[in-house]
Amino acid sequence: MSPVRRFLSTPEAVAGTILLTALIAMALSASLLFPGDPQAIAGPALLPPFQDWSLPLGTDRLGRDVLAELFHGARTSLAVGLAAAAAALAVGSVVGTLAGFAGGLVDEVLMRITDAFQTVPSFLLALAFVSVVGPSLGIVVIAIALGTWTGPARVARAEVLSIRERDYVASARAIGMHPLAIAFREVLPNALPPVLAMSSVIVAAAILTEAALSFLGLGDPNRVTWGGMIAEGRAVLRTAPFLSIVPGIALVLTVLGVYLAGEGIVETTAVRRGLS
Amino acid sequence: MSGFTISRRTMLAGSAMLLASTAMPTLGWAQTPKKGGRLVLAADSEPRNLNPAIVASNGVFFISSKIVETLAEASFDGKDGLAPRLAVSWEGAADGLSVTFKLRDGVKWHDGKPFTSADVAFSALQIWKPLQNLGRTVFKDLAAVDTPDDLTAVFKFAKPTPFQLIRNALPALSSVVPKHIYEVGKIEDNPANNAPIGTGPFKFGEYKAGQYYRLTKNTDYWGKDEPYLDEIIYQVLPDRTSAASALEAEEIQLAAFSAVPLADLDRISKVPGLKVISKGYEGLTYQLVVEINHRRKELADLKVRQAIAHAIDKDFVVKTVFLGYAATATGPVPKNDPQFYTADVPTYALDVAKANALLDEAGYKKGADGNRFSLKLLPAPYFNETKQFGDYLRQALAAIGIDAQLVNNDSAAHIKAVYTDHAFDLAVGPPVFRGDPAISTTILVQSGIPGGVPFSNQGGYKNDALDALIAKASETLDTAARTDLYKEFQKQVAADLPLINVAEWSFISVARDTVGNIANNPRWAVSNWADTYLES
Numbered sequence: 041m042s043p044v045r046r047f048l049s050t051p052e053a054v055a056g057t058i059l060l061t062a063l064i065a066m067a068l069s070a071s072l073l074f075p076g077d078p079q080a081i082a083g084p085a086l087l088p089p090f091q092d093w094s095l096p097l098g099t100d101r102l103g104r105d106v107l108a109e110l111f112h113g114a115r116t117s118l119a120v121g122l123a124a125a126a127a128a129l130a131v132g133s134v135v136g137t138l139a140g141f142a143g144g145l146v147d148e149v150l151m152r153i154t155d156a157f158q159t160v161p162s163f164l165l166a167l168a169f170v171s172v173v174g175p176s177l178g179i180v181v182i183a184i185a186l187g188t189w190t191g192p193a194r195v196a197r198a199e200v201l202s203i204r205e206r207d208y209v210a211s212a213r214a215i216g217m218h219p220l221a222i223a224f225r226e227v228l229p230n231a232l233p234p235v236l237a238m239s240s241v242i243v244a245a246a247i248l249t250e251a252a253l254s255f256l257g258l259g260d261p262n263r264v265t266w267g268g269m270i271a272e273g274r275a276v277l278r279t280a281p282f283l284s285i286v287p288g289i290a291l292v293l294t295v296l297g298v299y300l301a302g303e304g305i306v307e308t309t310a311v312r313r314g315l316s
Numbered sequence: 317m318s319g320f321t322i323s324r325r326t327m328l329a330g331s332a333m334l335l336a337s338t339a340m341p342t343l344g345w346a347q348t349p350k351k352g353g354r355l356v357l358a359a360d361s362e363p364r365n366l367n368p369a370i371v372a373s374n375g376v377f378f379i380s381s382k383i384v385e386t387l388a389e390a391s392f393d394g395k396d397g398l399a400p401r402l403a404v405s406w407e408g409a410a411d412g413l414s415v416t417f418k419l420r421d422g423v424k425w426h427d428g429k430p431f432t433s434a435d436v437a438f439s440a441l442q443i444w445k446p447l448q449n450l451g452r453t454v455f456k457d458l459a460a461v462d463t464p465d466d467l468t469a470v471f472k473f474a475k476p477t478p479f480q481l482i483r484n485a486l487p488a489l490s491s492v493v494p495k496h497i498y499e500v501g502k503i504e505d506n507p508a509n510n511a512p513i514g515t516g517p518f519k520f521g522e523y524k525a526g527q528y529y530r531l532t533k534n535t536d537y538w539g540k541d542e543p544y545l546d547e548i549i550y551q552v553l554p555d556r557t558s559a560a561s562a563l564e565a566e567e568i569q570l571a572a573f574s575a576v577p578l579a580d581l582d583r584i585s586k587v588p589g590l591k592v593i594s595k596g597y598e599g600l601t602y603q604l605v606v607e608i609n610h611r612r613k614e615l616a617d618l619k620v621r622q623a624i625a626h627a628i629d630k631d632f633v634v635k636t637v638f639l640g641y642a643a644t645a646t647g648p649v650p651k652n653d654p655q656f657y658t659a660d661v662p663t664y665a666l667d668v669a670k671a672n673a674l675l676d677e678a679g680y681k682k683g684a685d686g687n688r689f690s691l692k693l694l695p696a697p698y699f700n701e702t703k704q705f706g707d708y709l710r711q712a713l714a715a716i717g718i719d720a721q722l723v724n725n726d727s728a729a730h731i732k733a734v735y736t737d738h739a740f741d742l743a744v745g746p747p748v749f750r751g752d753p754a755i756s757t758t759i760l761v762q763s764g765i766p767g768g769v770p771f772s773n774q775g776g777y778k779n780d781a782l783d784a785l786i787a788k789a790s791e792t793l794d795t796a797a798r799t800d801l802y803k804e805f806q807k808q809v810a811a812d813l814p815l816i817n818v819a820e821w822s823f824i825s826v827a828r829d830t831v832g833n834i835a836n837n838p839r840w841a842v843s844n845w846a847d848t849y850l851e852s
Contacts, residue, residue, distance in 0.1 A: 077711070077714060079707065079710070079711065080711055080714070081708070081711050085636045086579075101579070101636070101637075101704065102636060102637070102704065102707055102708055102711075103636065171726065171729075174723070174725075175724060257697070257724055258724075261706075261722035261723070261724045262710075262721055262722050274557060275556065275557065275577045275579060275700055276577070276579040276580070277557055278557075278560065278580055278583060279579050279580060279582070279583055280579070
């Protein structure tokens, strides 16, 4: 069986892929389907869903189109989730590889720094960082990455510790390759798969963290975010619950989709490894 | 039992309607107040410093006005809109150089010591004038307070000071604190700032951070038979959505200061046993204002400011952001002010075409992306409505080709960014009108105010004619002439737009039917509640 077919043979992977594809389609088509500013006032305020078919999901407290906000919010969530996860994985694997490969004092120092970051709850760290520096999309990405790079760092280090004793590493040493070249050309690529397996969890966590930050008013106010939409809707929770429920459902489905697809990938690779 | 309650309620509702039909200025029930009971209400902030003589703000008054009293309180039907408290009468000299207060006899501090004119003199000279956020302006020329006897205090001013201003300042600025407590040590560090001692109907009980403030009955209060309540508990409920559910669950009996979100009022007014009251805040009008940084060259151009004023749909703001619980503004004095307001000012109707034309005239043509220029917009975070108006203003500005980028801050960072660092182009602020333009309104446009003073002109605006007018009004003693000067002031502000007044709003209380004597003065939520009572 080809890896793709094997991947698609697990039901959770199929469900996850469908959800993720839908999300990506939403993010990509947002500007085509809803050109212009999604925060523009489009109709009467607090229009309930399914009343006016030009505004299928109704409008919020200022009269903004909830569907347009939902599509543009998908962009923000996905962009922040992917960027933060990429940053966390990049930093984490570099730190882990250096620590594992160099050993000794470098290892000690890097791992104690990792410990220090791990002792602070990652959400608090993000919260503190954003409130000091000020909210904007880039800052939110950095803030989330700040709390999530430690996991990949530890996994990468553990992998590197076992790989560096392999024969091909010894032979690379013997032919006089620079230690950094060995670390990043020979060791890191082989240590990556288990690190990448964590990516789905990290992306899901990053999307949730972004939503939580926006909910607390620490997101980028010039962009639509699902967390911000939920926070806006909270003030009218009893009279217009759809304003919180709609983005809430979108958030749940996204996180679920990312997680299921990630599980599928892990399972597929595990099966392949087990067979080989 | 329940049948009895219902019939009793019906009867009460009937008597309330009778009352309303006679156009009484109060909303009380036609019942003799009952003694006893504990009033539990929602508090949404937890001020640390509870000394109203130093921090004259509504958040502090809400709690400490029950403990520490002022010389006089605002009143719907009293002379000059005042009712006596610690002072029984007040009279200004014709030359504007002195004001004589006769004080109430037989008043005791919560620790048993007698209240005398020495306490008034100490509070005025040592606290109101040098330390109080608002008193600094109003009492700046106060030179001495003579105390010929224990019950007379004569305020002496170095320069003529309008008696009208002093009168209007009494309800908010004249909290009297005990001299014998404050004369030792530094006033700002006195422990009584956190556990106030006053003459009011309630004593400070205890404060548990994040949970509650408890006030207990002052059995030695000067008011006959007052207070009626045994205890007041301020339940800290920082989450605005929880106040409504707490009311419905009968955990609290009162949510003042719009603790129940405006969007919920329609629903909650239909809940049996709860009443929605929009009175009792007439003396606490908040103004929704667009603050402008005139250091930006685009905004220093009057045409650009006029264009922004024409781009704002004030009716939409009142209807959508405030759900009708507000009024559109014409200028720096709110429409509900009985003394100073004039409608005879330049107005700016919603007119996007005219706004665009004004901007073209000013020389800021639309670029290829449809934008003329970009601005930083800082909505104040204190109210949901100020934040929402920020969102609306961004859209309104986009319609005339101005790209506004929102910057959100928490309260402390917002105050620093706008009033100290001047790191804003436009800001949305909620200044308070306190019954006289000289108390907290003229400083919004007057020049020469040092940096870092919150809720003052920090936008670098300077208009010599307006400054001269403000200076003249501050030393005009004749009430009619002074009032006319402030009418002219409103005209000039509306014409030159140092800031843009959008709307005026006040608060809403939601209470259980059992709470009596609610909203019976224009500053009810921040008055002493000596006559508030609970029915069974």
